Amino acid sequence: MTEKKNQRIVVRPTDVELTAPAGTALRDLLFEQGVEFPCGGQGRCRGCRVRVLEGTAEINAAQRERLTPQELADGWRLACQCSLVDDLVVELRQWDAAILADDTPFNFAPRPGLGVAVDLGTTTLVAQLLNLATGKVLAVRTGLNAQARYGADIMSRLQFAVSDGGQATLNRLIRRQIASLIQQLILSAKVPSSEISDVVLVGNTVMHHLFCGIDVEPLSHYPFESNEIGLQTFRARDLEWNLNERSTIRFLPCLGGFVGSDILAGVLATKLGESREFAGLMDLGTNGEIVIGNRTRLFCASTAAGPAFEGARISMGMRAATGAISQVEVENERLLCHVLGNVAPQGLCGSGLVDAVAAGLELETIQASGRLANGAKEWMLKPPVVLTQNDIRELQLAKAAIAAGARILLERSGTSISDLKELYLAGAFGNYIRHSSAQRIGLINMPSDRIAPAGNTALLGAKLALFSLDNEDGSYTELRSRIEHVPLKADANFQDIFVEELSFPSSTHVHS
Amino acid sequence: MSIFEELQQAIIDGKAPVAKGLTEKALSEGARPAEFFPKAIIPAMNEVGRRMRECEFFIPEVLIAARAARAATDILRPLLVGDEAVRSAGTVVCGTVKGDLHDIGKNIVAMMLESAGFEIVDLGVDVPPEKVVEAVRQHAANIVAMSALLTTTMVNMKAVIDALAGAGLRGQVKVMVGGAPVTEAWARSIGADGYGKDASAAVEMARSLVAAA
Numbered sequence: 001m002t003e004k005k006n007q008r009i010v011v012r013p014t015d016v017e018l019t020a021p022a023g024t025a026l027r028d029l030l031f032e033q034g035v036e037f038p039c040g041g042q043g044r045c046r047g048c049r050v051r052v053l054e055g056t057a058e059i060n061a062a063q064r065e066r067l068t069p070q071e072l073a074d075g076w077r078l079a080c081q082c083s084l085v086d087d088l089v090v091e092l093r094q095w096d097a098a099i100l101a102d103d104t105p106f107n108f109a110p111r112p113g114l115g116v117a118v119d120l121g122t123t124t125l126v127a128q129l130l131n132l133a134t135g136k137v138l139a140v141r142t143g144l145n146a147q148a149r150y151g152a153d154i155m156s157r158l159q160f161a162v163s164d165g166g167q168a169t170l171n172r173l174i175r176r177q178i179a180s181l182i183q184q185l186i187l188s189a190k191v192p193s194s195e196i197s198d199v200v201l202v203g204n205t206v207m208h209h210l211f212c213g214i215d216v217e218p219l220s221h222y223p224f225e226s227n228e229i230g231l232q233t234f235r236a237r238d239l240e241w242n243l244n245e246r247s248t249i250r251f252l253p254c255l256g257g258f259v260g261s262d263i264l265a266g267v268l269a270t271k272l273g274e275s276r277e278f279a280g281l282m283d284l285g286t287n288g289e290i291v292i293g294n295r296t297r298l299f300c301a302s303t304a305a306g307p308a309f310e311g312a313r314i315s316m317g318m319r320a321a322t323g324a325i326s327q328v329e330v331e332n333e334r335l336l337c338h339v340l341g342n343v344a345p346q347g348l349c350g351s352g353l354v355d356a357v358a359a360g361l362e363l364e365t366i367q368a369s370g371r372l373a374n375g376a377k378e379w380m381l382k383p384p385v386v387l388t389q390n391d392i393r394e395l396q397l398a399k400a401a402i403a404a405g406a407r408i409l410l411e412r413s414g415t416s417i418s419d420l421k422e423l424y425l426a427g428a429f430g431n432y433i434r435h436s437s438a439q440r441i442g443l444i445n446m447p448s449d450r451i452a453p454a455g456n457t458a459l460l461g462a463k464l465a466l467f468s469l470d471n472e473d474g475s476y477t478e479l480r481s482r483i484e485h486v487p488l489k490a491d492a493n494f495q496d497i498f499v500e501e502l503s504f505p506s507s508t509h510v511h512s
Numbered sequence: 513m514s515i516f517e518e519l520q521q522a523i524i525d526g527k528a529p530v531a532k533g534l535t536e537k538a539l540s541e542g543a544r545p546a547e548f549f550p551k552a553i554i555p556a557m558n559e560v561g562r563r564m565r566e567c568e569f570f571i572p573e574v575l576i577a578a579r580a581a582r583a584a585t586d587i588l589r590p591l592l593v594g595d596e597a598v599r600s601a602g603t604v605v606c607g608t609v610k611g612d613l614h615d616i617g618k619n620i621v622a623m624m625l626e627s628a629g630f631e632i633v634d635l636g637v638d639v640p641p642e643k644v645v646e647a648v649r650q651h652a653a654n655i656v657a658m659s660a661l662l663t664t665t666m667v668n669m670k671a672v673i674d675a676l677a678g679a680g681l682r683g684q685v686k687v688m689v690g691g692a693p694v695t696e697a698w699a700r701s702i703g704a705d706g707y708g709k710d711a712s713a714a715v716e717m718a719r720s721l722v723a724a725a
Contacts, residue, residue: 155663
C-alpha cells in the first residue's frame with residue numbers, strides 16, 4: 001500500500017493552514033475549525049459554501065443543484081461535497097453571512113472599533129473577533145472549556161463548585177481561558193488589542209455565574225433558581241484582562257433556572273420574539289433547552305437529557321471527531337455507516353447513535369420498547385463498533401426528557417406541535433442530527449420540512465447583541481419580560497409524560 | 513396453568529385489569545389473602561426485577577408491572593388487616609432527599625418493596641431530614657430508604673443519617689440508599705447500612721437488613 005500524499009489547505013479569512021492526506025473530506029477538516037454544516041453535510045443547503053481561491057475542488061450533482069453555473073464558475077463549492085485532492089486556498093462564506101448577508105432586516109449600526117462575541121458552553125468555547133464597522137469576522141477560535149477537568153457535565157461541575165474553593169478555581173480558570181482566547185484572536189488578526197471596545201459573552205446560567213463570580217449554590221438543588229441572573233458588566237481591569245481600559249465586557253442575562261443567555265441569544269438569532277406564528281427553538285446537549293411561543297409570549301425550559309447526545313455513557317460513544325460513525329443508513333436491508341475522516345471506525349457519536357437506533361427500529365432489530373429483538377445484548381453496526389442494549393436505554397432517557405419538556409411547553413403555550421411554523425435546532429448536534437431519524441425515535445415529533453437547522457444560535461445572538469449596543473445595553477428587559485421560564489421538575493405531569501415518552505413510536509405513528 | 517400462575521403472568525405483562533380480575537376470582541374460589549404473596553405477587557416481582565437487571569425490562573415495563581401488582585394488593589391489603597398469620601416483612605420509610613425531585617426510581621423501589629410484603633411510608637420528594645425522623649418515630653420503622661439522583665443532592669443522605677443519630681433513633685433503624693450517582697463506597701462513607709444498585713437489589717437488601725436486626 002502506498003502512503004497517501006498530504007495536501008495543504010489555507011482557510012480565509014482566518015488564514016489557518018492545515019495539512020491532511022489527499023482525499024480527506026473538507027467537512028471533517030473544516031468541522032474541527034468551527035465551521036458548521038447546517039443540513040448535516042447532506043448537500044441540501046448552502047450553509048457551508050466556500051470559494052476556492054487557489055487549487056481545484058470537484059463539482060458534483062448536489063452542487064450543480066444548489067449553486068448557479070455562475071457561482072460554480074466563480075469558484076463556489078459546497079464544502080460538505082468536496083474532498084482535498086489538491087492544495088487549496090478557500091474563503092469561508094459562513095462567518096460573514098450571519099450578520100450582513102442575512103436577508104432579513106437587522107438593526108445593524110456600523111460603529112468604530114472591534115468586538116468579540118463569545119459562546120461559553122459547558123463543553124466548548126467559541127470566540128469570534130469582529131470588525132464592528134463592516135461586520136466582518138476577522139478571526140475565530142474554539143476550545144474545550146478548561147473547567148471540564150473538574151466535571152464534564154453541568155451537575156458534576158456544580159458539585160465541584162460548591163465544594164471548598166471550587167467556585168473560585170472555576171472562576172479563575174474560565175476568565176483566564178477566555179482572556180487567552182481573545183489574545184489568540186488579536187494575534188491571528190494582527191490588530192491592536194486597544195481597538196477592542198466590546199466583548200459580549202453568552203452561556204447557560206451556571207457558566208454565567210461561574211464567569212461572573214456569582215454563588216452557584218442555589219443552582220445545585222431544588223428549585224434550581226438563582227436571583228442573580230441579570231446582565232453583568234465588567235471593565236477589563238475587573239477581570240485582569242489585558243484590554244483597553246475603556247472596553248466593556250458584558251455577560252448577557254439568563255432566562256431562569258438553567259436556561260441562560262445562550263438561549264436568550266438563540267431567541268435573538270431566530271427572531272422567535274418577533275414571530276407572529278408559533279415557533280420553537282431546541283438546543284440539544286447535556287441539558288436540552290427548549291423555547292416555544294410567539295411574539296406575544298414565550299415559554300422556555302431546560303431538561304436534563306444526560307450526555308447521550310454527546311456520545312458519553314454510550315459504550316463506544318465518542319465526540320464527533322475522526323473515527324466516529326456519524327451517520328447510519330439502511331439500504332436494501334443493509335446498514336451503511338459513514339465514518340468521519342474516512343478511517344476505520346472507532347466509535348459512535350451522537351448523530352450516529354440517533355441514526356443507528358432509527359435504523360434498528362426500521363429493520364425491527366430494535367423493538368418499540370427499546371429492547372433488542374431476540375433478547376440480543378448488542379448489535380454490531382460496523383466492526384468493531386457495537387450498539388448495546390444499555391446504549392439504547394441511555395438514548396431513551398435522553399430523548400424522553402426532551403420530548404416530555406417539549407410537550408409541557410406546548411401545553412403551556414396553548415398550542416400543538418402541528419401549529420408550530422418552524423422548529424429551529426441549535427448547536428452542533430442540531431446541525432448534524434438527521435431529522436428523519438430524530439422523528440423516527442420520537443425525539444422531535446414533527447415533519448422534517450418544518451425542522452430548521454439554525455447553527456450556533458448562541459454565537460449568532462451574541463454577535464447581534466454586539467452590533468446592537470447603541471440601541472440596547474444588553475439587559476433585554478422588554479424581551480425577557482415576555483419569556484417565562486417553566487420549571488419542568490415541578491410540573492406535576494412531568495414524570496408521567498417522561499415515562500410515556502420513553503418508548504419509541506411504532507412506525508405507523510410517525511409523520512411522513 | 514394455576515390461577516396463581518396466571519396472576520403472576522398478568523403482573524409480569526403489566527395487565528392491571530387482568531390482575532384485578534384474577535385476584536377477585538381466586539378469592540371467590542376460596543384462596544386465602546395471605547397465599548397470594550408467596551404464590552404470585554412476590555415471584556412475579558422477582559421476575560420483573562430479574563428482567564430489569566438484564567436490561568430486558570426498562571422503566572415503563574417495570575412501572576406497568578408494578579401497577580398491575582398494586583391492582584392485586586389493593587384488594588388484598590384490607591383483607592389482611594388483623595390476620596395474625598400474616599406478618600409484615602417490615603416497615604420502610606422512603607423518600608427522595610431534600611433538594612431533589614426525582615421520584616421514578618424511588619417509586620419503583622417502593623412498589624417492589626410493597627409487593628414483597630413491606631409496609632411503605634412514602635414521604636415523597638424533597639424530603640427534609642426532620643420529616644424522616646418524625647416518620648420513623650411515628651411508624652416505628654425498621655428501615656429508612658433514601659434516594660437521590662443528583663451528585664449535588666446525594667450529600668443530603670448524610671444529613672438524614674445525622675438527624676436520625678441526633679434524635680437517638682439510629683440504633684433502632686437501618687438506613688439504605690440508592691440512586692444513579694450513589695455507589696457502595698459512598699454508602700459506606702456516610703455510614704449507611706446498605707446500598708442497592710437497582711430496585712430488585714433493594715428488596716434483597718431490605719430483607720437481609722430486617723433479618724439482621
